[in-house]
Amino acid sequence: MDGMSALFIFMLAAFTGYEVIARVPVILHTPLMSGSNFIHGVVLIGGMIVLGQTPPDDAASLAIGFIAVLLGAANAAGGYVVTERMLAMFKSNKGAGESGR
Amino acid sequence: MSTFIQFVYFLVTVAFIVGLKAMSSPATARRGVQWAGYAMLAAVLVTFYLPGLHNYGLMITAIVIGAAIAWYLGKTVKMTDMPQMVAIYNGMGGGAAAAIAAVEFMRADAVHHSSVGLLAALGAIIGAVAFSGSCVAFAKLQGVLKKTYRVPQQNNVAFFLALFTFGIGLTIGFSSHPGGFELTVFFLLALALGVLLTLPIGGADMPVVISLLNAFTGLAVGFEGYVLANPLLIVAGTVVGASGTLLTLLMAKAMNRSIRTVIFAPITGEAQEAEGEVTGSLKEYSPDDAAATLRYAQKVIIVPGYGMAVAGAQHKVWEMAQLLEEAGVEVKFAIHPVAGRMPGHMNVLLAEAGVPYDKIFDLEEINAEFAQTDVALVIGANDVVNPAARTNKASPIYGMPILNVDQAREVLVIKRGKGTGYSGIENELFYRDNCHMVYGSAQEVVARIIQRLKELEA
Numbered sequence: 001m002d003g004m005s006a007l008f009i010f011m012l013a014a015f016t017g018y019e020v021i022a023r024v025p026v027i028l029h030t031p032l033m034s035g036s037n038f039i040h041g042v043v044l045i046g047g048m049i050v051l052g053q054t055p056p057d058d059a060a061s062l063a064i065g066f067i068a069v070l071l072g073a074a075n076a077a078g079g080y081v082v083t084e085r086m087l088a089m090f091k092s093n094k095g096a097g098e099s100g101r
Numbered sequence: 102m103s104t105f106i107q108f109v110y111f112l113v114t115v116a117f118i119v120g121l122k123a124m125s126s127p128a129t130a131r132r133g134v135q136w137a138g139y140a141m142l143a144a145v146l147v148t149f150y151l152p153g154l155h156n157y158g159l160m161i162t163a164i165v166i167g168a169a170i171a172w173y174l175g176k177t178v179k180m181t182d183m184p185q186m187v188a189i190y191n192g193m194g195g196g197a198a199a200a201i202a203a204v205e206f207m208r209a210d211a212v213h214h215s216s217v218g219l220l221a222a223l224g225a226i227i228g229a230v231a232f233s234g235s236c237v238a239f240a241k242l243q244g245v246l247k248k249t250y251r252v253p254q255q256n257n258v259a260f261f262l263a264l265f266t267f268g269i270g271l272t273i274g275f276s277s278h279p280g281g282f283e284l285t286v287f288f289l290l291a292l293a294l295g296v297l298l299t300l301p302i303g304g305a306d307m308p309v310v311i312s313l314l315n316a317f318t319g320l321a322v323g324f325e326g327y328v329l330a331n332p333l334l335i336v337a338g339t340v341v342g343a344s345g346t347l348l349t350l351l352m353a354k355a356m357n358r359s360i361r362t363v364i365f366a367p368i369t370g371e372a373q374e375a376e377g378e379v380t381g382s383l384k385e386y387s388p389d390d391a392a393a394t395l396r397y398a399q400k401v402i403i404v405p406g407y408g409m410a411v412a413g414a415q416h417k418v419w420e421m422a423q424l425l426e427e428a429g430v431e432v433k434f435a436i437h438p439v440a441g442r443m444p445g446h447m448n449v450l451l452a453e454a455g456v457p458y459d460k461i462f463d464l465e466e467i468n469a470e471f472a473q474t475d476v477a478l479v480i481g482a483n484d485v486v487n488p489a490a491r492t493n494k495a496s497p498i499y500g501m502p503i504l505n506v507d508q509a510r511e512v513l514v515i516k517r518g519k520g521t522g523y524s525g526i527e528n529e530l531f532y533r534d535n536c537h538m539v540y541g542s543a544q545e546v547v548a549r550i551i552q553r554l555k556e557l558e559a
Contacts, residue, residue, distance in 0.1 A: 003216045006327050006335065009335050010323065010335065010339050013335065013343070014339055014340075014343040015343070016118060016336075016343070017319075017339065017341065017342065017344035018344065020118060020122045020340070021121070021125050021344040021347060023125065024125035024126075024348075025125075025126075025127070026438055026445055026448065026463055027445055027448040027452075027458070027461070028124065028125060028126075028130060029348065029351075029438075029443070030183070030184075030187075030445035030446055030448070031124065031445070031449070032121075032125060032344075033187060033312055033315055033443065034183075035121065035130075035133070035134050036121065036315060036341045036348075037190055037315055038134065038137065038141075039117050039137060039319075039337055039340070039341050040191075040194050040315075040318050040322045040337065040338055040341045041190075042334060042337045043194050043197045043198050043322045044145065045144050045145065045331065045333060046197070046198070046201045046322070046325050046326065046329050046331065046334050047197050047201055048145070048148045048160055048164075049151065049154070049331065050201050050329070051156055051159060051160055052151065052153075052155055052157075052160060053154065053208075054156060054208075056156060058207075060207065060281070061204050062156065064207075065156075065159075066159050066162075066163050067200045068197045068200035068204065069160055069163035069167065069197075070163040070167040071193040071194070071197035072193070072194065073163060073166075073168040073171070074168065074170060074171035074193045075190050075191070075194035075197060076141055076168070077167065077171040077175070078171030078174065078190040079187075079191075079194075080134070080137075081171070081172055082175045082178075082183060082186050082187060084131070084134055084135070084138070085176070085180075085183075086183065087130045087134055088131065089180075089453045
């Protein structure tokens, strides 16, 4: 990918991130932080790509690539469970007919 | 095949953004994270079919081990320990980004454009800082690390360490085959930088720090996405980097502190010397006294803080509130934006206990009501109700908006002991004439109040 179009992508993504959460109520701050923590768990994909591209005889790179996938998988899985657990509590509340704020 | 995979990545990117948007409204939040979850699963599955990859055995082993441990811990951890779990999972993401950069540096066949070398180095530093910084944040929240540490000339040392590390990073990024020693020094320095930046930061600023480190990891992931020429990583990482930065700013604003003062002039008890003498004395109530005071009030506002979270007392607190309502007392909950260890921490706990949204109020909504309130019941909160923030210019929390509990006719404070709060600042509120202290764990005190309330009804 050429540097200039990457720069455009960075810029658009930054504005998107800003706009998407601009009007989040305080009550959802923690779940949202946790949710965005889950989304950067996509780093797992990057870890899989570098580990997959490493020649099978390069032990040092294999070890570090392995760590990258391990940590990325933990970030994604842990981030999801924690977020889901937090949000599940809000749902039980909604069942009682309370309106969200 | 490759086009199909890129198209799936595209759909995943859309799902992440839509999911994040859905997560910012209570009605759709749960659906949002589930969409993002399915998208993540799809992304992982199609990645296995990328052409030219090897080492599938190692890959699957790493995924299974990492995901299983994290899944198990995330499922079993207590609700009150959630903040440190977010911190540690975030650190792992940062560590993964740094490790990706390390492998890219070591690739013999890598053709480094200048921009790739630069962003790989930046992503590596930011990722490593997020990793070690999150580990420190985890240790502090978990109570393993209780004190704050500052090295002499803290800010200058940090500045030059950052500059020096970045310099090494650039030489590594631009050289075609960096040595193992150079790489080791680079990553050790970057890790040290993360520790150095977070060690001096006190508990009161922890929410802001976790949010900032979360944004850091997002940014690092975005940069490594550029190195790998993967738009999915670029967009997801940058979106998190930007939204995390905004969230950090919102939090810092609520505390009336800039990011700069959080990082470079952290709240510590040391500033205490400058403060005036606290006058008055601490007056103690038994839980029975507190029960009677609450029972015969017209209107009670409950202000929960970290003490309630530690004691896991949210269910008892709601039971007590319901008993009071049955007795005809009007009960509301007031939540300071930075009460607890993360913004919204108290909302999550009260929601867990089943407190309806319409009884929970933000600072701006409820602050005017304290003057018409009979009893303000503070449960394990300290700095967020400290009047010094309004009046004492020498106080390190001067200027932070607080809940005006001191304007209530009477203030009851449930507190574990006579010590200062997490940030180490004395609270003159406790010495006021209209304030009474109830000492003990929130769990036990509230249980005793509940028992007494039942006796009063009988």
